[in-house]
Amino acid sequence: MKPETVRTSSLKDFDAGEHGVRVPLSTGLESARRRVLLALHQAEWPSGALLRASLLSRALDAELHVLRILPDPTSVLLFLRPFELADVKCIADENRRFLETTRAWMSTVLLAGGDPDQQRVVVRRGALIDEVSAHAAELGAELIVVAPHGGRFGALVEVLARTSGLPVWVAREARSDDTIVAATDLEDATYPVVRAATRLADRLRTSVVAVHNLRPRASHPRGPGGVLPSVDTVAEITKDKTERLSQLARQLRTKTDCVMRHDDSTADAILGEARRRDADAVMVGTREQAWFKRLSGGGVAARVVQQARRSVIVTPLPPVRASAHSFE
DSSP: OOOOOBOOOOSSEEOSSGGGOBOOOOSSGGGGSEEEEEEEETTOOOHHHHHHHHHHHHHTTEEEEEEEEEOOTHHHHHHHSOOOHHHHHHHHHHHHHHHHHHHHHHHHHHTOOSOGGGSOEEEEESOHHHHHHHHHHHHTOSEEEEOOOSTTHHHHHHHHHHHHTSOEEEOOOOOSEEEEEEEOOSOSTTOHHHHHHHHHHHHHTOOEEEEEEOOOGGGSOOOGGGOOOOHHHHHHHHHHHHHHHHHHHHHOSSOEEEEEEOOSOHHHHHHHHHHHHTEEEEEEEEOOOOHHHHHTTOSHHHHHHHHOSSEEEEEEOOOOOOOTTOOO
């Protein structure tokens, strides 16, 4: 049954409905379908991200939805002069052009025939994180896919994952080995990143490598008076972490290699293991951060996104109290 269309006065949303109306999801069995959301920022046309999102949606038996975010000019226009009916028409026309162009681009890249009206494409206006998070919630999406960018994009991906509550897949070119390298700090006894990676690997029919980094003693944070932890303390911590990693390997149903690294940088350790195996993707977690860490460009996940030459999946994590032996 064709879903009912609803008129809206908002210029943020525009999809296959007529005259700028937005078509909501139906509430029948269709809502039980899995959905993958590819988010596009302004006039970007990342063919690689589209192809990866299409392959992921097929592997996960999910619908592929595409969201294009454009700037919202209403706030600027209202500041300069009263908003007029001609402005509404101009914005609606531009929305329609982007909708049609996006559909044509998808058909070309995916070599898809058929009716372009069946493509699930939406154009919205506003802030990227707010609009993507809202649309993903409306869809009931289980995964957000984005194309890589420069600058502080890693920090933006972290915020998007935490705001939406969904994993964000930064799609890069596929590698020779489809393994997923999952980073764990071993602080949460449920090991959420590794477990999420194994669930995904089961569905993608691939394998997982769990990696933990215990930095060398010389690079540990210094205690009061600038004193490094003692050799015995570091040995105790190493033994504890090794036992936890072994316990994790025994708990998982999916066959998982568990690796302990000793790099000065946790991000370097994760990416080094991914390079060593030529893994296809890296999965890292992100938690709420203090303001000074956000200002400095984000956490480990942000640095991995910025430095990686392969796909990175950033998954949101609940807060956890670090143990007394945590140096990460």
